[in-house]
Amino acid sequence: MDSLWFSDICGHHVSPFTMLDFDQSCHRKHGFSLENKLVFSRKLYKQALTIARVVSPSQLAIVPSPDKEPVDPDQNHVAWTSVKQERWEGELVVQGEIPLWLKGTYLRNGPGLWHIEDYNFRHLFDGYATLVKLNFEDGRLIAGHRQIESEAYKAAKKNKKICFREFSEVPKHENFMAYVGDLSKLLSGSSLTDNANTGVVKLGDGRVVCLTETQKGSLVIDPNSLETLGRFEYSDSLGGLIHSAHPIVTDAEFLTLLPDLLKPGYLVVRMEPGTNERKVIGRVNCSGGPAPGWVHSFPVTQHYVVVPEMPLRYCAQNLLRAEPTPLYKFQWHPQSKAFLHVMCKASGKVVTSVEVPLFVTFHFINAYEEEDEDGRVTSIIADCCEHHADTSILDQLRLKNLRFFKGEDVLPDARVGRFKIPLDGSRNGKLEAALDADEHGRGMDMCSINPAYLGKKYRYAYACGAQRPCHFPNTLTKLDFVEKKAKNWYDEGAVPSEPFFVARPGATEEDDGVVISLISEKNGGGYALLLDGSTFKEIARAKLPYGLPYGLHGCWVPKK
Numbered sequence: 001m002d003s004l005w006f007s008d009i010c011g012h013h014v015s016p017f018t019m020l021d022f023d024q025s026c027h028r029k030h031g032f033s034l035e036n037k038l039v040f041s042r043k044l045y046k047q048a049l050t051i052a053r054v055v056s057p058s059q060l061a062i063v064p065s066p067d068k069e070p071v072d073p074d075q076n077h078v079a080w081t082s083v084k085q086e087r088w089e090g091e092l093v094v095q096g097e098i099p100l101w102l103k104g105t106y107l108r109n110g111p112g113l114w115h116i117e118d119y120n121f122r123h124l125f126d127g128y129a130t131l132v133k134l135n136f137e138d139g140r141l142i143a144g145h146r147q148i149e150s151e152a153y154k155a156a157k158k159n160k161k162i163c164f165r166e167f168s169e170v171p172k173h174e175n176f177m178a179y180v181g182d183l184s185k186l187l188s189g190s191s192l193t194d195n196a197n198t199g200v201v202k203l204g205d206g207r208v209v210c211l212t213e214t215q216k217g218s219l220v221i222d223p224n225s226l227e228t229l230g231r232f233e234y235s236d237s238l239g240g241l242i243h244s245a246h247p248i249v250t251d252a253e254f255l256t257l258l259p260d261l262l263k264p265g266y267l268v269v270r271m272e273p274g275t276n277e278r279k280v281i282g283r284v285n286c287s288g289g290p291a292p293g294w295v296h297s298f299p300v301t302q303h304y305v306v307v308p309e310m311p312l313r314y315c316a317q318n319l320l321r322a323e324p325t326p327l328y329k330f331q332w333h334p335q336s337k338a339f340l341h342v343m344c345k346a347s348g349k350v351v352t353s354v355e356v357p358l359f360v361t362f363h364f365i366n367a368y369e370e371e372d373e374d375g376r377v378t379s380i381i382a383d384c385c386e387h388h389a390d391t392s393i394l395d396q397l398r399l400k401n402l403r404f405f406k407g408e409d410v411l412p413d414a415r416v417g418r419f420k421i422p423l424d425g426s427r428n429g430k431l432e433a434a435l436d437a438d439e440h441g442r443g444m445d446m447c448s449i450n451p452a453y454l455g456k457k458y459r460y461a462y463a464c465g466a467q468r469p470c471h472f473p474n475t476l477t478k479l480d481f482v483e484k485k486a487k488n489w490y491d492e493g494a495v496p497s498e499p500f501f502v503a504r505p506g507a508t509e510e511d512d513g514v515v516i517s518l519i520s521e522k523n524g525g526g527y528a529l530l531l532d533g534s535t536f537k538e539i540a541r542a543k544l545p546y547g548l549p550y551g552l553h554g555c556w557v558p559k560k
């Protein structure tokens with residue numbers, strides 16, 4: 001049966017046809033019906049056939065993970081080691097002083113479990129989500145962590161194997177028919193992961209949602225118990241399978257981008273607090289390339305949404321592959337160029353699309369409008385953690401590379417990339433470093449700002465930088481875009497996670513507040529750290545009972 005399938009699929013006579021036709025013809029010939037009768041795009045389907053042609057049945061057998069190598073305990077940093085247990089909660093002993101105004105819960109999400117039984121995952125982004133909380137009140141600190149109960153995680157635990165498509169991992173198929181069945185599930189989205197391991201946001205109505213890049217991976221959690229309450233169901237009929245991992249969330253709205261892989265472009269959508277319905281603000285068509293650029297994040301100004309079109313683009317072929325490619329589900333298309341599109345939030349009109357130098361970024365930091373003396377908006381400034389248009393950072397985030405550090409300086413350089421987008425009809429935008437990257441050791445990612453400055457002219461950002469030699473960002477850094485200086489915090493061998501800024505209630509200065517980070521230490525320990533937002537000096541730390549794995553993004557849930 002396998003070889004029959006293979007030769008059918010390899011047939012050179014294949015004409016464009018729908019899934020339904022395909023299903024019927026499969027059923028006629030082989031008594032095999034594909035589970036999904038969805039009529040899907042001919043284009044994607046033809047791509048599926050191309051992949052099927054290049055994948056030989058032997059490649060579909062269960063294969064050991066290529067990264068399954070003996071782990072050197074000396075290299076086994078707790079940041080890159082699966083979380084010790086499903087959950088824990090307890091009060092921490094605080095050294096220093098937690099300000100009494102700090103009342104609420106910091107939540108941090110990230111991929112904390114990177115194996116199932118003896119199968120080790122490949123990439124940082126594959127891990128099953130571990131949610132961490134730090135609850136501050138009256139100078140005291142209660143911490144906890146818990147695994148997010150996604151369908152993907154529950155199925156993996158039950159079946160002792162990966163059952164959904166993760167960032168780089170794909171369930172192994174027993175035979176070729178199972179592979180073809182999985183392709184149809186991929187196109188309907190049912191085989192995609194809901195492992196909400198990227199971030200966590202508090203909606204304007206108080207609901208707290210963990211997110212990843214698949215829409216189905218939007219899971220509502222309880223910020224106190226960290227229990228997974230269920231899927232956040234989008235009640236609209238916008239469809240699509242993926243969205244930006246970083247929506248812009250304020251008390252007034254939730255904005256996100258839905259990439260359109262079939263007709264390359266993006267829908268800009270908005271959801272009101274208290275609803276589950278996203279409404280379309282507008283649509284941007286891509287200016288180049290066969291597919292939209294990856295939109296892990298995007299920035300907004302007060303009146304505009306900036307839609308980035310990176311030359312690192314989603315790749316339907318790579319989505320369908322059983323084994324990861326060097327760029328996973330993406331492909332680098334330098335010839336397709338890079339663009340930034342600016343959409344008016346009120347009208348949905350694209351006011352400009354400019355070509356910009358090639359860039360690679362996961363994270364935009366902020367954006368704002370620049371005005372002339374008559375108050376007319378002349379340009380938009382958009383800042384991001386920019387990896388010098390070099391995609392190798394994605395490979396550097398493979399667990400094999402993260403777990404192997406022998407002192408070589410292998411972290412690719414990054415900078416604060418500052419785009420200037422003219423609004424006078426010019427066709428090109430500029431990209432320059434906002435400050436000398438040596439200020440932060442030429443490492444730059446995992447940024448936060450004072451949320452009151454979202455979309456507005458701002459002076460400070462907090463991020464992870466580098467003290468070299470290193471293989472991963474290892475400092476906490478305060479960036480000052482006026483003085484063009486950085487202040488750096490460093491603890492030898494420690495891996496700090498995203499510095500998260502919480503403003504002091506009533507503050508008038510942008511940096512009046514605290515910066516929270518969770519630190520994974522080289523000795524296997526870990527602690528919660530509080531820095532003063534202004535001086536960037538330590539004000540408190542509290543040791544955790546054991547070190548936690550590296551985590552990605554957080555949010556602040558103030559005490560009601």
Ligand SMILES: CC(=O)/C=C/C=C(C)/C=C/C1=C(C)CCCC1(C)C
Pocket residue numbers: 111125165166167192193197198212213214242245319329552
């Ligand atoms: C953790 C992080 O930053 C990114 C996670 C990205 C994920 C889980 C992406 C998953 C995807 C699939 C499973 C298939 C569709 C493409 C894509 C969105 C990359």
Ligand SMILES: CC(/C=C/C=O)=C\C=C\C=O
Pocket residue numbers: 198362393397414443444445446472473552
């Ligand atoms: C850890 C990371 C991206 C996370 C995405 O959410 C990037 C690190 C880059 C290092 O320079």
Ligand SMILES: [Fe+2]
Pocket residue numbers: 198245246296362363552553
């Ligand atoms: Fe991110």
